[in-house]
Amino acid sequence: MFRAIDKFLTKILGPKDSALREWVESIFIAAVMAIFIRTFMIQAFKIPSGSMRMTLLEGDRLLVNKLRYGPKIPFTSYRLPGFGRPQRGDIIVFVYPEDPARDFIKRLIALGGETVEIRYGDIYIDGQLIEDPRINNTYYYNKGTYGGVGEKVKVPPGHVFVLGDNSASSHDSRYWGFVPEGNVVGRAELIYWPLNRMRLLLHF
Incomplete structure (x- = not known):
């Protein structure tokens, strides 16, 4: 499954060391972490x-x-x-x-x-x-x-x-x-x- 995802990302965003892919992956990880923190840890009101x-x-x-x-x-x-x-x-x-x-x-x-x-x-x-x-x-x-x-x-x-x-x-x-x-x-x-x-x- 992970290999298929990696293959798909490589096709869309380029190889792992490409600047575009690193940028997109960083944003995705940050978004997931923010959602996790807001859901399970701390929320602003x-x-x-x-x-x-x-x-x-x-x-x-x-x-x-x-x-x-x-x-x-x-x-x-x-x-x-x-x-x-x-x-x-x-x-x-x-x-x-x-x-x-x-x-x-x-x-x-x-x-x-x-x-x-x-x-x-x-x-x-x-x-x-x-x-x-x-x-x-x-x-x-x-x-x-x-x-x-x-x-x-x-x-x-x-x-x-x-x-x-x-x-x-x-x-x-x-x-x-x-x-x-x-x-x-x-x-x-x-x-x-x-x-x-x-x-x-x-x-x-």
């Missing part, structure tokens, strides 16, 4: 809205780590092993459950099996106040079907509950519910553009 202010601003460009939770195999529901599972406080990119053509970015607040409540602007999980500084530096508003006053919401197994840091202007789990873990693309790690905002995102 641009922030389209202010729902994560002031952590993330409109126009920020991020690198999202797909290896952290394990990359999905394209066109299947299977996921390769990762280095860990999504954790509370992580900033995650996920496929929006109500429109699979769109990716959202929010902060993970509650895991499957936990009960979450927004009380006087704070987050309570299973009745306990969350004191994680990544979470409790935001005032969370009681809004939506799953975020009303006195509403205690049980997160189904295999799902997560997410909120935007800019609670007053975020379309998040309060309105449309839960994110299946299978929809999670990866964890946001780095703002790389604009240069004056370049920094690692806090995940501990």
